[in-house]
Amino acid sequence: TIICKNFLIKIENQFHFSINYINNLVMKKNFYDLVIFGSGLSAKAMSLVARNAGLSFKIITDKNFGNITNDDTRSLALSVASKKMFQVLGADIKTEAVKKMVVIEGGLGDEKIKSRLTFDRDLVDEDIAYIAEYSVIEKSLDKALKLKDIEFTRDEVIDIQKESNHTKINFKNKKSFLCGAVIFTEVLNSELQKIYNVKYNFFEYGQTAISATLRHSKSHKGYAFQFFQKNGPLALLPMNNKRGNNYSSLVWTEKTDNISSLLLSKKSLEESLNNLCSDYLGEISISKGPSSFILKKLTGIKSISNSAIFVGDALRAMHPMAGQAWNQSLRDIAYIADAIAESQKLGLDLFQCPSISLFDKKRKIETEALINSIGFLNSIYDADTSIAKGLRRNIMKLADNYKPLKLFLLNEASGGVLTRPNLLNGLKPGSNII
Numbered sequence: 001t002i003i004c005k006n007f008l009i010k011i012e013n014q015f016h017f018s019i020n021y022i023n024n025l026v027m028k029k030n031f032y033d034l035v036i037f038g039s040g041l042s043a044k045a046m047s048l049v050a051r052n053a054g055l056s057f058k059i060i061t062d063k064n065f066g067n068i069t070n071d072d073t074r075s076l077a078l079s080v081a082s083k084k085m086f087q088v089l090g091a092d093i094k095t096e097a098v099k100k101m102v103v104i105e106g107g108l109g110d111e112k113i114k115s116r117l118t119f120d121r122d123l124v125d126e127d128i129a130y131i132a133e134y135s136v137i138e139k140s141l142d143k144a145l146k147l148k149d150i151e152f153t154r155d156e157v158i159d160i161q162k163e164s165n166h167t168k169i170n171f172k173n174k175k176s177f178l179c180g181a182v183i184f185t186e187v188l189n190s191e192l193q194k195i196y197n198v199k200y201n202f203f204e205y206g207q208t209a210i211s212a213t214l215r216h217s218k219s220h221k222g223y224a225f226q227f228f229q230k231n232g233p234l235a236l237l238p239m240n241n242k243r244g245n246n247y248s249s250l251v252w253t254e255k256t257d258n259i260s261s262l263l264l265s266k267k268s269l270e271e272s273l274n275n276l277c278s279d280y281l282g283e284i285s286i287s288k289g290p291s292s293f294i295l296k297k298l299t300g301i302k303s304i305s306n307s308a309i310f311v312g313d314a315l316r317a318m319h320p321m322a323g324q325a326w327n328q329s330l331r332d333i334a335y336i337a338d339a340i341a342e343s344q345k346l347g348l349d350l351f352q353c354p355s356i357s358l359f360d361k362k363r364k365i366e367t368e369a370l371i372n373s374i375g376f377l378n379s380i381y382d383a384d385t386s387i388a389k390g391l392r393r394n395i396m397k398l399a400d401n402y403k404p405l406k407l408f409l410l411n412e413a414s415g416g417v418l419t420r421p422n423l424l425n426g427l428k429p430g431s432n433i434i
Contacts, residue, residue: 030177031056031166031177032057032058033050033055033057033179033180034056034179034180034182035058035060035167035179035183036050036057036058036059036183037060037186037188038059038061038314039059039061040185040313041137041141041326042312042326042329043185044138044142044145045333046333047147048144049333049336049337049340049423058151058153059151060155061154062189072135073212073291074211075134075237075239076133076134077129077131077323077327078326079129079327079413080126080129081415081416081420081424082130082326082330083130084424085423088423088427091141091144093132093136093137094132094140094240096131096222097127097129098121098127098128098129098130098131098223098237099121099221100118100120100121100222100224101118101128102116102118102223103116103225103228103396104116104226104227105227105396106228106229108227108229108276115393115397116400117400119409123410124411128410133239133249153171155171156173157169157171157172157191158170158172160182160192163178165180166179180350181308181351183309183310184308184310185311185314185329187200188200196308197305201298201300202296202297202317203297203298204294204297205295205296205319206255206256207232207294207319208256208259209251209254209292209295209320210259210262210269210289210292211249211251211252211289211292212249212269212286212288213249213286213288213289214247214248214249214250214273214285214287215245215285215287216247217281217282217284218280218282220236220239220248221238231253231254231258232255234252235250235252237250246281247287248281250273250290251320251323253320263292295320296317297319299316299367301316303315304351304356304360307351309336311329312326312329312332315367316328318370318371318374319371319374324413327415328370330424331366331421332359332363334420334423334424334429335355335362336355336356337422337429338422339353339359341430354431355421362418366416366418370412
């Protein structure tokens with residue numbers, strides 16, 4: 001009897017061991033260190049950080065991930081720190097260096113220049129920024145990532161549950177998997193907003209931006225221009241030459257009520273641009289575009305909630321005036337990269353790492369300060385009162401003549417005046433504590 005009893009116990013123990021072993025295998029197969037929501041550049045940048053850290057990840061998107069649209073008219077400004085970040089991550093992005101940035105009130109067409117502010121690379125002994133087409137950045141990230149089909153899914157999420165030390169994601173097709181952390185890089189859909197109790201309140205500036213790629217007869221010499229006009233700024237950003245021709249990226253902000261008249265036809269837009277910008281670019285034609293998008297502002301979303309991290313467009317929306325939107329997303333991701341390194345080195349849960357706490361606190365301060373500053377500048381250039389005119393011209397004069405202020409503005413634009421995460425300094429992820 002004793003022998004039979006011991007034999008049965010042994011079989012039972014082996015059975016439980018086998019079940020646990022199988023469960024562990026199943027769990028491991030359906031477990032990812034990170035789940036990343038989104039299909040844009042921020043989702044790919046976050047995935048590249050995960051790849052470099054050796055983490056398993058899954059990308060969830062409702063779009064055709066990996067189908068690059070070459071007709072996208074946008075170009076993005078990468079800060080000096082953002083450029084360093086991608087060099088460390090192994091993404092070789094072809095860019096055009098901005099050697100000088102000239103900010104002008106007036107100065108287009110027959111309008112005289114009322115004030116001017118110049119940022120020159122000689123002041124800091126490095127380029128001001130780098131310009132690259134959206135499609136070029138996307139191709140470079142895809143080349144570095146080498147994504148496999150199993151690393152992303154288009155399945156519809158119906159529920160996300162926090163379970164002890166992991167998160168469970170349930171899909172409409174009855175499938176599910178577990179993960180250590182969820183990262184949102186784009187605005188959450190209505191169902192996900194309910195799950196995370198997120199409420200987006202967008203403020204419209206009453207302005208719409210036109211973007212296009214311009215071909216022109218004069219060389220841009222690596223100069224970027226931003227002209228402040230009554231109805232919004234017009235930016236000309238230098239791009240890489242192609243086939244011996246000169247190209248620049250246009251971002252023209254106007255009152256939304258005026259956009260339809262500007263976009264009546266490609267020919268009429270070219271005529272407007274030649275009347276306004278020929279002194280700077282020579283004869284102008286539109287190579288790609290135009291396209292337009294309404295400008296909105298969004299702040300006040302928590303960066304961390306219920307084991308989920310919100311970055312980029314999931315966290316904020318801002319005016320394109322300073323060309324900082326995507327650079328701000330990359331700053332978010334650089335903090336997370338440091339936290340991942342801390343987690344691996346110290347054996348801590350990601351949400352217990354110092355860099356995550358810094359991300360939660362410092363990014364709120366940095367982001368709200370930047371967005372409010374841009375909103376203020378936009379409003380004083382929009383106003384036509386004598387007080388507003390005097391204020392903006394005095395601000396420009398002060399910034400142009402007072403070197404410490406100019407350096408402060410350059411440092412902020414290049415990657416931030418506060419202590420930066422390692423990637424933004426061109427170093428491998430990992431904070432000073434490790």
